[in-house]
Amino acid sequence: MALLLTDSEIIERAKSMPAFPRVVTDILATLDDDGANLGSLVNHVEHDPVITARILSIANSAAMAGHGGSSVNDVRKAVSLIGLAKIREITLAVSLADFAHGCRMASYFWEHSVAVGICAMELGRFTHHSSDYALVAGLLHDIGQLWMAHFYPLEFQMVRTAISNGSEGINQIERRYFGVDHCHVGRQLAMHWGLPQAVVDAIYYHHEPDPGLAENLVAITHVAEVLANALDLTGRDGNLVANMSSAACEKLGIDWSQDCGSLFGRIEARTEYACRVFR
Amino acid sequence: MVLGAALILTEKGVINFNLPAGHELTESNLQQMRVRHAEFVCVQEVDQRSDAERAEAWAQAEARLQRIFRAADLRQPTMAGLYEAVRAFRRT
Numbered sequence: 001m002a003l004l005l006t007d008s009e010i011i012e013r014a015k016s017m018p019a020f021p022r023v024v025t026d027i028l029a030t031l032d033d034d035g036a037n038l039g040s041l042v043n044h045v046e047h048d049p050v051i052t053a054r055i056l057s058i059a060n061s062a063a064m065a066g067h068g069g070s071s072v073n074d075v076r077k078a079v080s081l082i083g084l085a086k087i088r089e090i091t092l093a094v095s096l097a098d099f100a101h102g103c104r105m106a107s108y109f110w111e112h113s114v115a116v117g118i119c120a121m122e123l124g125r126f127t128h129h130s131s132d133y134a135l136v137a138g139l140l141h142d143i144g145q146l147w148m149a150h151f152y153p154l155e156f157q158m159v160r161t162a163i164s165n166g167s168e169g170i171n172q173i174e175r176r177y178f179g180v181d182h183c184h185v186g187r188q189l190a191m192h193w194g195l196p197q198a199v200v201d202a203i204y205y206h207h208e209p210d211p212g213l214a215e216n217l218v219a220i221t222h223v224a225e226v227l228a229n230a231l232d233l234t235g236r237d238g239n240l241v242a243n244m245s246s247a248a249c250e251k252l253g254i255d256w257s258q259d260c261g262s263l264f265g266r267i268e269a270r271t272e273y274a275c276r277v278f279r
Numbered sequence: 280m281v282l283g284a285a286l287i288l289t290e291k292g293v294i295n296f297n298l299p300a301g302h303e304l305t306e307s308n309l310q311q312m313r314v315r316h317a318e319f320v321c322v323q324e325v326d327q328r329s330d331a332e333r334a335e336a337w338a339q340a341e342a343r344l345q346r347i348f349r350a351a352d353l354r355q356p357t358m359a360g361l362y363e364a365v366r367a368f369r370r371t
Contacts, residue, residue, distance in 0.1 A: 241358075
């Protein structure tokens with residue numbers, strides 16, 4: 001029998017998931033304020049040994065290359081060496097990877113999220129529509145599916161089976177089994193966690209972007225997911241390209257007939273590296 | 280190692296390191312790239328496969344691409360454009 005999920009059930013159940021990392025909402029809230037962001041970022045990083053270790057390891061490899069081996073052992077020095085933007089990216093990715101592991105997210109699911117995050121960042125740069133939220137939107141675009149798999153694994157598996165056996169779209173199948181689709185669940189979670197409206201919209205509209213195209217991040221996240229599958233970045237048998245919004249491509253000014261080799265190459269190289277580092 | 284494509288590194292939108300395609304990388308270049316946080320480069324590699332091996336690899340890549348796009352409407356220009364772009368990339 002089909003479920004009929006309500007918004008209140010989505011939020012109530014989410015409370016029994018691992019806590020959403022506060023550093024993510026803090027970073028997103030202070031993106032425009034470098035001073036505030038640096039202080040709060042360093043503070044958060046210093047209280048998290050996993051993030052600190054990852055940042056110091058990357059900073060030290062840069063130091064070995066540039067300064068004859070003098071080692072970096074504090075976060076502020078690491079910021080000056082590898083830059084605030086990179087530290088922010090590492091912190092977001094490590095925090096969300098930790099959250100995903102805490103939710104028992106399957107590795108293929110996390111790798112797909114990383115791939116979409118990287119596609120979103122690179123597409124933003126390529127089309128001159130860079131967004132500070134691109135990485136987070138990509139990493140969280142399928143968070144609704146994570147919730148479904150976590151609380152209703154049987155129904156989630158039935159949806160997966162129906163997708164591989166038929167030609168119906170994922171959202172239609174999910175609505176049949178759950179009463180709502182993963183985009184709706186993701187939007188509820190993102191609003192509950194206080195994520196920026198652009199990220200909420202990107203999560204909600206990533207499969208059917210046209211009504212949300214007033215926000216560039218919606219177009220970026222939609223095309224990023226299509227591209228991640230088209231480039232077979234995770235190598236999964238389930239990678240499938242079925243629909244892509246022409247309006248979203250137009251909004252970003254993408255002309256697929258131009259030489260996309262450098263864009264695709266960057267995406268492949270970065271994804272391979274990131275999936276190894278943030279596994 | 281010889282660069283297969285130009286390497287352009289930027290910081291805050293300003294180019295701070297630039298090497299042309301065909302440039303042979305030196306140890307000093309690699310060190311400068313690390314300092315500027317280069318994440319990857321495109322390098323030339325000699326393709327030592329036979330014609331038959333290359334043809335077989337291409338057939339596999341094309342079959343995989345067709346499987347991924349099996350539900351796509353390739354009469355739609357945007358979708359056809361993406362398909363051809365990925366196909367061209369796999370061909371290189």
